[in-house]
Amino acid sequence: xLHLKLATDPRWVNIVKKNIEEILxxxxxxxxxxxxxxxxxxxxxxxxxxxxxxLLLLAxxxxxxxxxxxxxxxxxGYTLGRERKDNYVNELYKFMNKGGNRLKSMVDRLLFxxxxxxxxxxxxxxxxxxIKDPELSKFYHDLMISEAGHYTTFIGFARKYDTNIDVDKxxxxxxxxxxxxxxxxxxxxxxxx
Numbered sequence: 001x002l003h004l005k006l007a008t009d010p011r012w013v014n015i016v017k018k019n020i021e022e023i024l025x026x027x028x029x030x031x032x033x034x035x036x037x038x039x040x041x042x043x044x045x046x047x048x049x050x051x052x053x054x055l056l057l058l059a060x061x062x063x064x065x066x067x068x069x070x071x072x073x074x075x076x077g078y079t080l081g082r083e084r085k086d087n088y089v090n091e092l093y094k095f096m097n098k099g100g101n102r103l104k105s106m107v108d109r110l111l112f113x114x115x116x117x118x119x120x121x122x123x124x125x126x127x128x129x130x131i132k133d134p135e136l137s138k139f140y141h142d143l144m145i146s147e148a149g150h151y152t153t154f155i156g157f158a159r160k161y162d163t164n165i166d167v168d169k170x171x172x173x174x175x176x177x178x179x180x181x182x183x184x185x186x187x188x189x190x191x192x193x
Contacts, residue, residue: 002118002151003171005179012123012186013130019189020136021073025081026190028069030120033086034150035062037113045106051157058150065143072139088192089116091181095174107158107165111174114154116192119182121147123191 016023038059042052073080092115097108121144128141158167185193 002122002148003175004118004122005175006182008123008126008182009186010126010130013126015187016127016189017131020076020133021078022081022189023191024069024073024076024078026084026193028066028073028080029083030086030191031062031066031069032083033089034116035059035066037116038062041106041109041113044109045102048161051161054153054157058153061146061150065146068139072135084190086190086192088119088181088185092116092174092178095177103161103163104165107162107167108170110154110158110161111167111171114151114158114171115174115178117147117151117154119178120191121151 038055042055042059045051070080092112096112097104099105124140124144124147128137128139128144131137131140155167155171158171187193
């Protein structure tokens, strides 16, 4: 369903298990950034009422996920660390069209967002299957399902508002680009690292 070209090396979970506090902090900030991204798309494309409606719900859900991760952090006696820079997302951002036609920029932003959700979904699935902590295993399984829904939302809107853009072709270009980017990751206790 996600159409990722390169799967995460399962050994990434071994790195994550060594520092649960770090992965939870990174994850919390990823959820905050996902909410911010949805709000940014709304701000730049407010003339599409269905997009605004659905992305408002998505942003609220992402903030709820941020709260859920923060609650786990507090419950375990950890502290939410400072916000982390997400190098993976910053590298993906380089692929986006940033100028010219507004519609083309919107479709690219939607595809960029879908890709991040797809990779997060894939990583959450891996965590849910490989981590031996029952609470976190269930938590990441539930979030995997949610991220898959977000991926579908973004892809659906990209296809809906595709007028002169071949969304499937552009998506394949992004999948190829992401496969090259992700080769450099999977070595840190971060969601995309």
